Amino acid sequence: MEFISPTVIIILGCVAVLLFLQWKNLRRPPCIRGWIPWIGAGFEFGKTPLEFIEKARIKYGPVFTVIVMGTRMTFVTEEEGINVFLKSKEINFELAVQNPVYHTASIAKNIFLKLHEKLYITVKGKMGIFNLYKFTGQLTEELQEQLQNLGTHGTTDLNKFMRHLLYPVTVNILFKKGLFPTDERKIREFHQHFQAYDEGFEYGSQLPECLLRNWSKSKKWLLALFEKNIPDIKTHKSAKENYPTVMQAVLDLLEMEANEQKSPNYGLLLLWASLSNTVPVAFWTFAFVLSHPNIHRTIMEGISSVFGTAGKDKIKVSEDDLKKLPLIKWCILETIRLRAPGVIARKVLKPVKILDYTVPSGDLLMLSPFWLHRNPKYFPEPDLFKPERWKEANLEKHAFLDCFMAFGSGKYQCPGRWLALLEIQICIILIFYYYDCSLLDPLPKQRKRKVILYSKNKEILN
Template identity: 50%
Template sequence: MDLTLLLAAVLGLLIVKAVLFQLRNPSCPPCIRSWIPWFGAAFQFGKAPLEFIEQARNKYGPVFTIFALGKRFTFVTEEEGTEAFFKSEDLNFEQAVQQAVKNAVSVPAEAFYQNHSNLYSMMKGKMSPSNLHMFTGTLCKELHEHMAQLGMEGTGDLNDLVRNWSKSKKWLLKLFEKVVLDAERTNPSDTTSKVAFWTLAFILSHPSIYKKVMEDLASVFGKAGKDKLEVSEEDLKKLPFIKWCTLEAIRLRSPGAITKKVINPIKIKNFTIPAGDMLMLSPYWLHRNPKYFPDPETFKPDRWKEANLEKNAFLDSFVAFGGGKHQCPGRWFAIMEIQLFVILFLYKYEFVALDAVPKESPLHLVGTQQPMAPFRVQYKCRE
């Protein structure tokens, strides 16, 4: 009897395997699974997503699928498929994020689909480049209040110094609450403060770049750092190198994936991605393509002189803020906010880096990566 039950159990497992792990359609990308039904590769993938993606790219190529938690996630990690991701009518952004929004802030699906487009347009208008001058005064005041808490000098982890600033941005939270209302409650994340940290860390770790930034600041504001500086939109235009540093930090610490849902089969390279897949475009890996970014792992702000930033155009293959009609509506505001942070901090304080730039955490698939180790600095008011 025991042998009969054992044979039946084995037969049952074989049947399940035959159904769930049938031979892959050759037109579909290679699929990474496991022998565990429904759960799939979730455990291996969840331990360190960026490392898992790198290993998958090396083994299967730039397009591959991960089956996890009953869903298929198809990754595109090189330029093929970028145009389709941003422009194809066979992909849908709202369907990709609706469940996550519901889980996070309890917005019903009907309200989300009904209001998302209007809310996006509203935010895009309020934070357009032509309106950024309305925010500089408030941002400068807030930053000066934060720096007053740091005192005249000190030593600490730069990530903590920056992160504490992000926790005080109550006026920005009020702005989002006012705009979004009750239909889609969305609070800004601390992504901006993470990028501000990385921007400062990269600058301080490259003496020639640090020197260049300080020379630019002195040419616009003078050498003393004691005054409560208020930076205008015109001042920002005179400091393009700091904007380049900001964009270069964003390039190196971009999200591991942004997503849309496949609603009709779509062809990428020689593969057909079936309806129902979550298509995952990877800015993190696209920004490491040497075809577009020579010496891609190196912090090189000068590469951004080739971008037509005066016309709000990024470098080719730079997709940190998405693309098409669903680019991040607050992208220009975020870039400006980071610029102001860097300007005011470096104008007021002299910094000495005590550690090398830490590696980014492989745990962050979405959003900007956290540092894996402290980045300690000494700072004191400039004389």
């Protein structure tokens, strides 16, 4: 009978231990692959993403991978992994978004990677905190003009109301005064195509355009709109202001970089970024405020104390006025906390360790503000609308609460966040100044997008 020598046994044992340690060290997060190759769990995920993430989180824990349209997406739904996501040098933002940018705006990856940082700095500078004073007067005038156009009383769908108010204001300020159409037919056409583009944006960022005929049609319509108007935008000079619009600054940079042919494409990206979040946040802020009578009453008392008796006369809103009405900003930020986007993404360049898992290179690492904002450690009673919690934030120094990730974090936070907050603040002030408002329907669940608003123009009290 032959025996295996002790030396061989020791060697085999060492190999087994090394393989086990390597397996443990390279243990990947649990993976949801779906049943269809390449598509993976795309259909289930696409129907109700937040519900899909919640079920996966309950089943697999705070870190898990989902295969969608040939892409591995590893989700981090709680505070574990935040430091890796935000601080690791092996995590990259630009490589994570280059494919969606290519699909949704037809900007080639090499052009996007070359220009992104320069364009980001340009846009951030134009809409940064030190330039906000330049927009306050414009926003007030534009919003008052649009409110006059929308009438003085009646009932309307709140989502529709916000779109009709904020679409023209945002377009005219960021691109050029008068760019937004005034003809009713053309207004409807703009709304139709932008809404189709916005609602299909997530699918458009992943799927071939040939599979999304209506979305592709709206994308081409919007690109043609910018193609037609870029020359006028470039040469436009405001009668009142001497500084260029945000889009004019973008065009100047594109001209310097010899990429003027991509001007309509970057115009489309700027349009989508400026409208896709501002309108829903304004919608939900009004819905939350009007569904909390004490908060609504306090806001109304504050507006009256700053601007006097409400009525039809035009008012001017200054930075000092806004500082006297902090509750409005708290309401907006609390709304964003509760209605934050499902995920923000980064590309993993080299394997990174999160908890007991190793996330491989090539994965998209997905951080979930939706769940982070519901962590009771940072936000007590997280499901309640409590704007007073924002007293603890140092907003004077432009700092948010810990674990608030709605605008992203790190190097590439949303460059337009301060302008968006300013626009919604002034919007709330003016609507509550000119109108008595109440909801006809109860506050909807998040998946619903519409709620009915009742408004009646206020009487001027002598």
